[in-house]
Amino acid sequence: MNNIDTVYEPTPQSEHLNNLLAITKEARKLIIDMAASETGCHIGGSLSVIDLLIGVYSKYVQDENTRIVLSKGHTAAALYATLYLYGLIEDNPAESYGQKGSLFTGHPNHKLPHIPFSTGSLGHGIPYAAGWALGQKVKNLDGLGIVLGGDGELQEGLCWETAQIIQAKSISNFIYIVDCNGGQNDGYVSDISPIHNLRQRFEAFGFHVEEIDGHNMEQILAALALNREKPLALLATTIKGKGVAAIEGNPDSHYAKIPERVASKWKRSLL
Amino acid sequence: MSISGRESYKDELTKLAFENERIICIEADLGGKKHPFEQSHPDRFFNLGIAELASIDIAAGLAEAGFIPFFSTFSSFAALRAAESIKLAMGYMEKNMKIVAAYGGVSGGWFGTTHHCLEDIAIIQTFQNIRIACPHGEIETRQVIREAAQSQEPYYIRLARNAVYDSLDRAEESSCRELLIEGAERANAKLCLISVGEEATELCKTILQENDSVVHAHVCYVDLKSLKSYIDELKQISDTFLVVEEHRATGSSASALALLMPECKVYSHDCGEKWPMYGGTHQDVLDYLGFGLAHLQQQIHFIGGTDGF
Numbered sequence: 001m002n003n004i005d006t007v008y009e010p011t012p013q014s015e016h017l018n019n020l021l022a023i024t025k026e027a028r029k030l031i032i033d034m035a036a037s038e039t040g041c042h043i044g045g046s047l048s049v050i051d052l053l054i055g056v057y058s059k060y061v062q063d064e065n066t067r068i069v070l071s072k073g074h075t076a077a078a079l080y081a082t083l084y085l086y087g088l089i090e091d092n093p094a095e096s097y098g099q100k101g102s103l104f105t106g107h108p109n110h111k112l113p114h115i116p117f118s119t120g121s122l123g124h125g126i127p128y129a130a131g132w133a134l135g136q137k138v139k140n141l142d143g144l145g146i147v148l149g150g151d152g153e154l155q156e157g158l159c160w161e162t163a164q165i166i167q168a169k170s171i172s173n174f175i176y177i178v179d180c181n182g183g184q185n186d187g188y189v190s191d192i193s194p195i196h197n198l199r200q201r202f203e204a205f206g207f208h209v210e211e212i213d214g215h216n217m218e219q220i221l222a223a224l225a226l227n228r229e230k231p232l233a234l235l236a237t238t239i240k241g242k243g244v245a246a247i248e249g250n251p252d253s254h255y256a257k258i259p260e261r262v263a264s265k266w267k268r269s270l271l
Numbered sequence: 272m273s274i275s276g277r278e279s280y281k282d283e284l285t286k287l288a289f290e291n292e293r294i295i296c297i298e299a300d301l302g303g304k305k306h307p308f309e310q311s312h313p314d315r316f317f318n319l320g321i322a323e324l325a326s327i328d329i330a331a332g333l334a335e336a337g338f339i340p341f342f343s344t345f346s347s348f349a350a351l352r353a354a355e356s357i358k359l360a361m362g363y364m365e366k367n368m369k370i371v372a373a374y375g376g377v378s379g380g381w382f383g384t385t386h387h388c389l390e391d392i393a394i395i396q397t398f399q400n401i402r403i404a405c406p407h408g409e410i411e412t413r414q415v416i417r418e419a420a421q422s423q424e425p426y427y428i429r430l431a432r433n434a435v436y437d438s439l440d441r442a443e444e445s446s447c448r449e450l451l452i453e454g455a456e457r458a459n460a461k462l463c464l465i466s467v468g469e470e471a472t473e474l475c476k477t478i479l480q481e482n483d484s485v486v487h488a489h490v491c492y493v494d495l496k497s498l499k500s501y502i503d504e505l506k507q508i509s510d511t512f513l514v515v516e517e518h519r520a521t522g523s524s525a526s527a528l529a530l531l532m533p534e535c536k537v538y539s540h541d542c543g544e545k546w547p548m549y550g551g552t553h554q555d556v557l558d559y560l561g562f563g564l565a566h567l568q569q570q571i572h573f574i575g576g577t578d579g580f
Binding site: 039073076096097098099100101102103104105106107108109111118119120121122123152153155156157184185186187192193252 | 298319325
């Protein structure tokens, strides 16, 4: 039975958690703002991956030897929001997203600081992050290669070629976070080309596999803090459009351009 | 009212498939929901997911089995990502299969460099044996799709994104493999503009209206075999050409025509050497690359020299 009279005293750890939750809320507002831009944005996937991005950046943002790559590049809005809120880019991306003369293009642009690799052609971010990790290993450094990809993206053969290489070359300083939101451009992953037995697939390639709720910051941080000797595959169950009740779980939210008044309403009612 | 080249493709192929049971439609997660082909011919529609290389090799297998597969994705993911599959299956082995590549050039606008493709014509042309078509507008796109379905040759058909264009008038029974000449009656014309693709054709239409010293030759097919077939007719029109094409200069139709007509002057209005790194509309990105009406007018003025055109 809950004791409602208990005075909740935040510990430093819960303060950190609350801070992250506040950041994710601000990030969602920025993503909604980018959906209200002249071009619109890939809002569904951006809202599904944002908690994972914030969690990863909170842990590794000051680690010079680690590179974080968003391989599902169509969710650039989430990456731009994250970089902005962590002070890694100066300009508010929502103010020029997609516009003429802006480097905030619809897919991540390595011309921007702290974006190591231009992504958007799916699959390429995974071997890039593996290459970075291999480089750290060769130099006897403790940096990581971390990639955030999509479950639909796993249909690209490049993902599995990289998994093969990671196992063959014992690249254990590698983290592959899969944003399993179940959607892709044309509909549901389960309808188009389902990825069966995902845990077993990664385990067969020598990964340590953790399955988490990709919107639960505690679980995200706990998984990233695991002591392990193998490369880590973090299979994060997420919801497309998470936080905006009007589009949560709807594959049609893959890409949206919304009016300003709708953006205001969605930001006010963020869950 | 016209529809875009992409929508024209889907609609025309769906209609053709009622008459031809060998036609198969393949997508790689970029065909959109409620694809008309899927709704009309669900047993011959395959969305193979985000897997372009495999899709093209699978299409080759289907072609070997007697089908006529049409595979559609964005031009960058076909011509660049799956270049080796195209080289072998379509170029070397000449499988009867067709690639329909949307987002040609920088029509993706704000989507950014990963979604632009200014190199595809060069790459595909290098492989030999593949027909390359860059139709302009709905009517020409529909006709190219019909010609592709009837032909035994492999095809690469370059389309833009969602913009709508009105095709030039072409004589009935005329093939898209024939030159389409505007301003042929201009006896004193000194410069022949050659347009390749949708935006280029629109630019040349505008120039033709404002400058009576030019002729406009619109070409739909730009593979080497097709370009060779135009030479005699082009030489009768002029000895000075300006090829307008949303592409890099390297491997462009201009560079091929220059080699095919060494006695003529062949200039190129293309997308230059810069990377299209910024956002904006299709037009904004073209403008950044120096491709557009003002730039073209300047170039024509320069080519005309002190005598002008």
